[in-house]
Amino acid sequence: MREFAKSLREHGWEVDYRKMADAPSWLDALNDHLQYGPDELLVMEPNNWSQHEKLNSMAASGIPVRVTPTCQFVTPREEFFRFGKGKKRLLMEAHYRQARQKLGILMRDDGEPEGGAWNYDAENRKTVRDWKKDGAPQPPAAITSRRGQSLILAEVISEVNRWFPDDVGRAEDCWLPTTRDGALEALRQFVEKRLPLFGDYQDLMLQDSQTMFHSLIAAPLNLGLLLPMECVAAAERAYKSGHAPLAAVEGFVRQIIGWREFVNGVYWLKMPDYLQSNGLGATRKLPAFFYSGETDMNCLSCVIREVKDTAYNHHIQRLMILGNFLLLAGISPQEAHDWFLEMYIDAHEWVMAANVLGMALHADGGFMATKPYAGSAAYISKMGNYCSGCNFDPNKKSGPGACPFNLLYWDFYDRHADRFASNPRTSMMVSAWRKRPEAERETIRREAAKFLAGLT
Ligand SMILES: Cc1cc2nc3c(=O)[nH]c(=O)nc-3n(C[C@H](O)[C@H](O)[C@H](O)COP(=O)(O)OP(=O)(O)OC[C@H]3O[C@@H](n4cnc5c(N)ncnc54)[C@H](O)[C@@H]3O)c2cc1C
Ligand code: SF4
DSSP states (O other): OHHHHHHHHHTTOOOOOOOTTTOSSHHHHHHHHGGGOOSOEEEEOOSSHHHHHHHHHHHHTTOOEEEEOOSSOSSOHHHHHHHHTTOSOOOHHHHHHHHHHHHTTTBOTTSSBGGGOSOOGGGGOOOHHHHHHTTOOOOOOOOOOOTTSOHHHHHHHHHHHHHOTTSSSOGGGOOSOOSHHHHHHHHHHIIIIIHHHHTTTTTOBBTTBSSTTOOOOHHHHHTTSSOHHHHHHHHHHHHHTTSSOHHHHHHHHIIIIIIIHHHHHHHHHHTTGGGGOOTTOOOBOOOTHHHHOOOSOHHHHHHHHHHHHHSOOOHHIIIIIIIHHHHHTTBOHHHHHHHHHHHOTTOOHHHHIIIIIIIITOTTTTSSOSSOOOOOHHHHHHHBSOGGGOSSBTTOOSSTTBOHHHHHHHHHHHHTHHHHHTSTTTHHHHHHHHHSOHHHHHHHHHHHHHHHHTOO
């Protein structure tokens, strides 16, 4: 914000910018600003519900407010409402195809998708074994401290330390671009150095390579330093020039105009009740190790320590390690949502709500995901390299040393068997569980209950 105010001033604008010491919240700043008696407040559509409500109440109290469409998304809210209104569940794929057609991205002249397919997911799921066979490619370092890069950053680091001395993380380690030029450079580096292998290793989780080939552009995008279509256009150019393969570029485009727009649409469609969703009745408290990383489960420990240090994990770490554990352990979705909001540099309510409550925790009753993203140690050991450094055994289903993900996975399907037996995408899990000998099921129930009782 300070860099933005500076650049506006450099372009000749008069800027009334309040620092935190003067106005602790945006609303305080706005109220202070009203002393100038503006003819009208011209505001871009806010991204979060509470700001939207506040602006409505200001308008109702006679303050002239004019809202303009947002430039941070390409699907207008009204259009998404038409797409989703009245439906029992929504499919991201349907939204994505519509968006590609409407925007003409990776489309051929005959109206068919480039390459003849909409989706290259199957090519974008290389495992640890595949990665090793490929010669274990490593991306260039993407997270490096920007300390010392600008006076504004130095000033903000010292204020953050003064105002929030006990919060998670170290402001000195800030690696984010904070200016428009910095954000464009981060995008350029991604397209040049990581996009070509983005697709191949999109789902891979490595404890010695935190970011893999991901873009790290969520924070600048969510802050408005980058615009979605310029990211998509940069990737499409890389495909057309032969720099990056179609599967990688399609995978990236799918994230931006597919998932990002979709979760935003779901948020506006479902708010304000969505935040209270708890379709699976999960009430357990968030374990304290989510703040310390001190747990014998190596995958969780590594990923939590990484987010503490950098405020970043990539998508599969968020979904299939953190979200998966919270889902299987029956942690309260609201506690989980608050934790994610606290820990990530790209966190905003509009994007967390559907990702945490809908996608990761299935708390919206399957509105936006046809089945829960539940996985046992088999998934984590295939797609990650955490298990070799762990005290638990990913191949053991029960007994001493059995991986807790295995116990919790089957216990989850036991607890929710009736609900998931009638879902064609999960009924096989339930019947596999039900076919097991009763003594084996009882052992898993007992060991899972003991593990859960030990979570504090
Ligand atoms: C439990 C959970 C919590 C999440 N919380 C956030 C959050 O607070 N803020 C956030 O921006 N994303 C969130 N995501 C989505 C996604 O994990 C992050 O956008 C991504 O990991 C950011 O890293 P990246 O920029 O390297 O992304 P890449 O993997 O390089 O993807 C490119 C871009 O696509 C967009 N994108 C991809 N997937 C999603 C998605 N599911 N929802 C929205 N945008 C997506 C992002 O803008 C991202 O920068 C969350 C996902 C889960 C499962
Ligand atoms: S054995 Fe289980 S807890 Fe340990 S790293 Fe593997 S999946 Fe995680």
